[in-house]
Amino acid sequence: MSSDPLANKAQAWSALFSEPMSELVKRYTASVGFDQRLWRADIEGSLAHAEMLAAQGIIGEQDLADIRRGMAQIGQEIESGRFEWKLELEDVHLNIEARLTALVGDAGKRLHTGRSRNDQVATDVRLWLRGEIDRLQPLLADMQRALLDVAEPHAETVMPGFTHLQVAQPVSFAHHLLAYVEMFARDAERLADVRKRVNRLPLGAAALAGTSYALDRARVARTLGFEGLCENSLDAVSDRDFALEFSAFASICMVHVSRLAEEIVLWKSQNFDFIDLADRYCTGSSIMPQKRNPDVAELARGKTGRVVGHLMALLTLMKGQPLAYNKDNQEDKEPLFDAVDTLSDTLRIMAEMVGGITVKADAMERAARRGYATATDLADYLVKKGLPFRDAHEAVAHAVKLALARGVDLAELPLAELKAAHPLIGDDAPQVLTLHGSMKARTVVGGTAPEQVRARIAAHRARLAASAAA
Numbered sequence: 482m483s484s485d486p487l488a489n490k491a492q493a494w495s496a497l498f499s500e501p502m503s504e505l506v507k508r509y510t511a512s513v514g515f516d517q518r519l520w521r522a523d524i525e526g527s528l529a530h531a532e533m534l535a536a537q538g539i540i541g542e543q544d545l546a547d548i549r550r551g552m553a554q555i556g557q558e559i560e561s562g563r564f565e566w567k568l569e570l571e572d573v574h575l576n577i578e579a580r581l582t583a584l585v586g587d588a589g590k591r592l593h594t595g596r597s598r599n600d601q602v603a604t605d606v607r608l609w610l611r612g613e614i615d616r617l618q619p620l621l622a623d624m625q626r627a628l629l630d631v632a633e634p635h636a637e638t639v640m641p642g643f644t645h646l647q648v649a650q651p652v653s654f655a656h657h658l659l660a661y662v663e664m665f666a667r668d669a670e671r672l673a674d675v676r677k678r679v680n681r682l683p684l685g686a687a688a689l690a691g692t693s694y695a696l697d698r699a700r701v702a703r704t705l706g707f708e709g710l711c712e713n714s715l716d717a718v719s720d721r722d723f724a725l726e727f728s729a730f731a732s733i734c735m736v737h738v739s740r741l742a743e744e745i746v747l748w749k750s751q752n753f754d755f756i757d758l759a760d761r762y763c764t765g766s767s768i769m770p771q772k773r774n775p776d777v778a779e780l781a782r783g784k785t786g787r788v789v790g791h792l793m794a795l796l797t798l799m800k801g802q803p804l805a806y807n808k809d810n811q812e813d814k815e816p817l818f819d820a821v822d823t824l825s826d827t828l829r830i831m832a833e834m835v836g837g838i839t840v841k842a843d844a845m846e847r848a849a850r851r852g853y854a855t856a857t858d859l860a861d862y863l864v865k866k867g868l869p870f871r872d873a874h875e876a877v878a879h880a881v882k883l884a885l886a887r888g889v890d891l892a893e894l895p896l897a898e899l900k901a902a903h904p905l906i907g908d909d910a911p912q913v914l915t916l917h918g919s920m921k922a923r924t925v926v927g928g929t930a931p932e933q934v935r936a937r938i939a940a941h942r943a944r945l946a947a948s949a950a951a
């Protein structure tokens with residue numbers, strides 16, 4: 482057996498092992514099939530570690546130069562698809578290290594000084610996730626901008642606001658869309674907060690207990706742009722809170738997307754007919770020639786299930802693990818990778834689709850006319866005339882009953898009948914029963930009155946412009 486354990490990993494880990502791994506165990510324990518996407522982070526982390534080792538005099542300057550040269554070549558090989566990933570070498574870390582040693586000899590074997598794959602993998606995943614977070618933030622901003630663009634001309638477009646999916650009170654279409662802007666704005670805030678805890682350096686914890694080499698962890702953190710160190714070596718190698726927090730963020734964000742998707746599906750159905758979608762986001766049916774289905778929205782709603790599932794998978798992965806590193810942790814990657822991929826594709830496609838919405842304002846207004854959406858306004862009118870709210874509520878219920886019996890809206894009741902509901906109802910009552918009057922009256926901060934909605938749109942635009950400039 483050669484003196485290079487890594488080169489002989491195909492047979493055994495070290496002189497300690499008397500027989501090779503079975504093929505099934507090799508396949509079962511390997512992660513290179515999926516963790517190779519960490520390669521850039523792995524090389525970046527190794528270079529920062531090597532630079533620090535050289536600065537501390539733990540490896541020589543020539544070693545560092547050799548490592549840099551070897552890593553540059555490996556980066557090119559991977560990028561161009563020429564790199565030969567080997568299952569025998571288990572994961573991305575051992576594949577890259579073995580290739581480095583093949584290219585530059587002893588310097589490659591010195592790279593792992595004072596380091597373990599346990600702190601290495603935790604560092605790599607954090608670096609990779611930080612990059613993905615920085616790519617997701619602009620997608621969240623695009624989503625908000627797409628909603629604002631559709632909302633902007635519709636601050637006076639009336640639609641029925643619903644509770645229990647029953648017509649409740651008139652709101653503007655812009656106001657309704659702005660509710661989603663609030664959700665995605667909170668998601669952006671949450672993601673920025675998650676990033677702070679992702680962005681801490683585990684490297685230096687080594688296998689679990691720290692190391693006796695005089696490592697300069699702060700220097701490595703600076704090189705890699707980490708904002709702090711993981712301060713307990715056992716926690717550093719075993720903590721996956723950052724993955725849990727990210728998945729919780731992703732799940733919440735997907736739930737927001739899913740609610741919007743559900744509304745788009747409803748609005749596009751013939752029974753609502755509030756909007757139309759651009760043809761490029763619809764698909765046909767193989768049997769029913771008349772169909773134009775909102776498949777993209779339905780899929781976005783469906784894919785929410787898998788992202789929420791990834792959060793459950795990761796929580797369950799962590800719940801029984803004793804300190805410190807366990808091989809279980811290798812299972813953190815696929816759920817996390819898929820959560821990132823699914824969320825970013827979904828945000829991209831939903832923002833595009835929202836941009837292709839055609840608003841059917843007449844249909845929205847017609848729908849708001851059914852269902853006595855201004856009944857509360859009549860009650861408020863009576864309260865302003867001195868009636869206690871509960872009595873006003875009861876009086877209007879009588880008026881609604883009359884209107885129901887005639888099959889008309891409150892505004893269509895003959896004035897005499899309306900007045901019969903309560904003596905305080907005067908000639909000016911019908912004015913408060915108009916949809917636009919009702920909407921315009923809701924001027925409280927956060928209300929649906931057009932001036933409130935326009936102010937909120939302006940505030941969102943200013944916030945997005947400021948964070949894009951930052």
Ligand code: ARG
Pocket residue numbers: 512516572598599602806808810811812
């Ligand atoms: N592939 C492993 C993972 O993803 C790397 C760390 C392995 N460490 C170990 N001691 N086996 O977690």
